Amino acid sequence: MALRLPRKDVVIIGLGWTGSILAHELLQAGLDVVAIERGPWRDTATDFLISYAQDELRYRLQHDLFLRPSQITVTFRNNAGQTALPVRSWGAFMLGNGAGGAGVHWNGETWRFLPTDFVLRSHLTQRYGADFLPADMTIQDWGVTFDELEPHYDRFEYLCGTSGTAGNLQGKIQEGGNPFEGPRSRPYPTPALKQGYGHALFAQAARELGYKPFPQPAGNLSQLYTNPLGVTLGQCTYCGFCEWFGCANYSKSSPQTTILPVLVRNANFEARTYCEVTRINLDRSGKWATGVTYADASGTEYEQPADLVILCAFQLFNVQLLLLSGIGKPYDPASGEGQIGRNFTHQTLSSALGFFDKDKYNFNPFVAAGAIGMCIDEFNGDNFDHGPLGFVGGGYIGQVQTNGRPIETTAVPPGTPAWGSKWKEALRDNYLSTVNCGAACHGSFYSYRDVYLDLDPTYKDRFGRPLLRMTIDFHDNELKMSAYLTDKYAEILARMGAKQVVKQPRKGPYDVTQYQTSHLCGGAVMGDNPGNSALNRYLQSWDVPNLFVQGASAFPQNAGYNPTGTVGALAFWSAAAIRSQYLKKPGPLVQA
Amino acid sequence: MYRLDRRQLLGSSAIALLLGSETARAAIVKGGLPWKPGSGDPPAAVTPGGWRYFTAQEAATVEAFVDRLIPADVLTPGGKELGCAVFIDRQLAGPYGRFEGHYMTGPFQQGTKQQGPQSPVTPAQHYRQALATLDAACRSKFGGKVFADLSDDQKDETIKGLEDGSLKLGGTDGREFFKLILKDTQNGFLADPIYGGNKDMASWKMIGFPGAHYDYRNWIDRHNQRVALPPVGINNHPDWSQ
Ligand SMILES: Cc1cc2nc3c(=O)[nH]c(=O)nc-3n(C[C@H](O)[C@H](O)[C@H](O)COP(=O)(O)OP(=O)(O)OC[C@H]3O[C@@H](n4cnc5c(N)ncnc54)[C@H](O)[C@@H]3O)c2cc1C
Ligand code: SF4
Secondary structure: OOEEOOOEEEEEEOOOHHHHHHHHHHHHOOOOEEEEOOOOOOOHHHHOOOOOOOOHHHHHHOOOOEOOOOOOOEEEEOOOOOOOEEOOOOOOOOOEOOOOHHHOOOOOEOOOOOHHHHHHHHHHHHHHOHHHOOOOEOOOOOOOOHHHHHHHHHHHHHHHOOEOOOOEEOOEEOOOOOOOOOOEOOOOOEOOOOOOHHHHHHHHHHHHOOOOOEEOOEOEOOOOEEOOOOOEEOOOOOEOOOOOOOOOOOOEOOHHHHOHHHHHHOOOEEEEEOOEEEEEEEOOOOOOEEEEEEEOOOOOEEEEEEEEEEEOOOHHHHHHHHHHOOOOOEOEOOOOEOOEOEEEEOOEEEEEEEEOOOOOOOOOOOOEOOOOOEEEOOOOOOOOOOOOOOOOOOEEEEEOOOOOOOOOOOOOOOOOOOOOHHHHHHHHHHOOOEEEOOOOEEEOEOOEOOOEEEEEEEEEOOOOOEEEEEEOOOOHHHHHHHHHHHHHHHHHHHHHOOOEEEEEOOOOOOOOOOOOOOOOEEEOOEOOOOOOOOEOOOOEEOOOOOEEEOOHHHOOOEOOOOOHHHHHHHHHHHHHHHHHHHOOOOOOOOOO | OOOOOHHHHHOOOOEEEOOOOOOOOOEEEOOOOOOOOOOOOOOOOOOOOOOOOOOHHHHHHHHHHHHHHOOOOOOOOOHHHHOHHHHHHHHHHOHHHHOOOOOOOOOOOOOOHHHOOOOOOOHHHHHHHHHHHHHHHHHHHOOOOOHHHOOHHHHHHHHHHHHHOOOOEOOEOHHHHHHHHHHHHHHHHHOOHHHOOOHHHHHHHHHOOOEOOOOOOOOOOOOOOOOOOOOEOOOOOHHHHO
8 A cells, every 4th residue: 555645736747857847837836846756866066077977988878867778668669560679778769867857968959949830730731732741640730839839938948048049039030040930039048159160161051052050059058147046057168078968067958957956945845756656646537636656766655645746757758657547548540549649759860971081171079069059940840842842841950069979979981891900090080070960950750640659568667567669660751851851961061071971861660779869759749629639738638637748748740859948838838827827726728 | 676876865964765764765855955075976997907707718809809809000009908808898797797777577579670689688698608609619610729819810800700790609699799899899999998998098099089178168169270188088197197
């Protein structure tokens, strides 16, 4: 029997980016909040120390800061005809664990989606006709618009201190920024980062080709900044040990550097670490949550009653907990019915390597930051005419090389032997003079009927609960898009002066061993009615109104950007609805 | 059940045990940031000398092997002198060698390439099996000589056979072992010297990586200039040991 603990107003499952934001917003509303976190407490002064933070083997290769598959993993297959097998060690994506979640070791690439991304199906149908979309593509509108989210994007960026150059200020296009972005109410809180040689050269070549390059919006701060909560971040030192690492300089936007110090000082807040929520409990009607059950590291079970449950466990674990708790109807790919697990997506990344003359070019790839880089947005979303191209979607393209860490930075021209003196020579001749960024083309991943999540029939976690099963593959639409973007990027590399360009378009089948990004989306999507979504426009469960589900699990499909700017904006948007509407009258905020 | 990190758990006055007892159960963070001086968790530097996992015979084979993957030439000393075999030995004796953190629950079954490795054989076990069969294969092919005693050309021929799959290693796949030892050797060659390889930061000097300076603000604007800083590692500086 689980030990029953005293009731709280709010229980938050997972203390990463969304958990921290929701905790803070609900504390401000005067509620008492407990956050249950699966991993350890982590902080800059105790865990990301400048004397050993720059350890590529430990943090990058051996995943020291991440969740361990031995604790919990997922199973994977390309299609329903295969037997899914467990992901025994991470590959295609990485998962956060511990206070701060993946905000600890993200890059900090802090983007907004395009206004048309939020009304994707209506927009594309209107422009190209309904027949233009593949029959099995299940994209849909979000139920919330860019204009509604703008103030909340703004709040997330000012919380983070994001460094960037505005491209559209209240409708006026700004020189040097992204002219395709939706109108923003005010400039970025801090100016853009400086750029390295390779990044600057990309911008120059892109400009020569008629594009409008702009600095990538960065959660690596260009200067000292104090956020609205009174927490101060330091200046990024371009250390080049950023994504996969904690920042020892307090310069990367993360829950640690923006919110957690304020949370822990609030008498109404408490975090319980090394505690994993195993179930969201419902009352007898099945329509109201009574709290959660969790287990600590010894396996001892506790029941935490609460009036309001906020699920912030990251996309995969949000979906898994919904399925394990019997909330909502599991998705059935045969009938297309059921919402939990539906419209699962990832990202379609591709790149090209640019080898330059070593006697003329020295890029110092190690002088960099997680979100440094120059980008163009001409080929994102529907910023270009897809009519003649036969696909939809796109992505930003950029020279966004984040590091020159030696083990990862070993690209050599094709045909080079894999070992011996010839390999060493090639390494020496190319390390400083190669443009090598895996994430150059940040392609979208639209949703399909046969890409989904459900519970695995065979494999279990350490508590004996079924693992989540991913069924996912690339569709022709995404592979065509990737080839197109990769060609565009390769043209810019050639214009920069590369003597050899090696294209690396994304190829199917989806491979769970190849790192793309950690941007898994969907599975509990938001929408305008319970027939097309698990959540309403405020991220409130249609089935259990005192449950709000945060994070990218709400994305009906993934856009050609990193997700966290939008995840943060949605968190503030959802919190605002809870504060201004839900708390006054607990119940559904949208009538089904 | 994963192991509880007591340092993380007990390292602070702001952390209290939820239900105080001799078994640490869960930690509460409340009232302030948990912090205690000296509570970091730096890596333990590899101490040279002796083998922690390999037998003397295995060590001889691995030293010979890494010396061909990273041969001594004008660029750097060979893999053996740089400590690549010591690096692998220490890695195999530690969490890496036993797949710590991997999901190790069955059933184990072969899947597609896209589904990733599914073998329950740990890296440490893989080396043990492969090294024994490698010597057996060399003995039968090269008149009773084990790998370490072959000429450089014979060693290279053997390694190429593993690489292209023409040389099978008894029960284990030669190509899989080749990939494993190549990756481990190159990791040792390129990783911070604290882990036993990359002696004197030889590889970093070779490619022009100045190491872990952690502050390049003075260099971000100096486009196309070689960074004129001597390389530095987590624990040392090549000049300090001279
Ligand atoms: C290497 C890497 C680089 C990235 N780079 C970028 C980038 O540049 N730009 C960008 O936009 N995004 C990036 N991301 C993604 C970004 O980190 C996530 O979008 C963001 O952290 C999601 O916030 P979240 O709150 O949904 O989840 P998280 O921040 O992951 O937090 C979830 C928390 O819930 C906890 N949890 C899970 N299950 C349970 C349970 N059952 N009980 C208790 N606790 C639980 C986890 O331990 C974790 O702490 C990156 C991610 C990674 C891994
Ligand atoms: S690159 Fe900048 S933000 Fe990233 S870890 Fe280094 S100092 Fe911190």
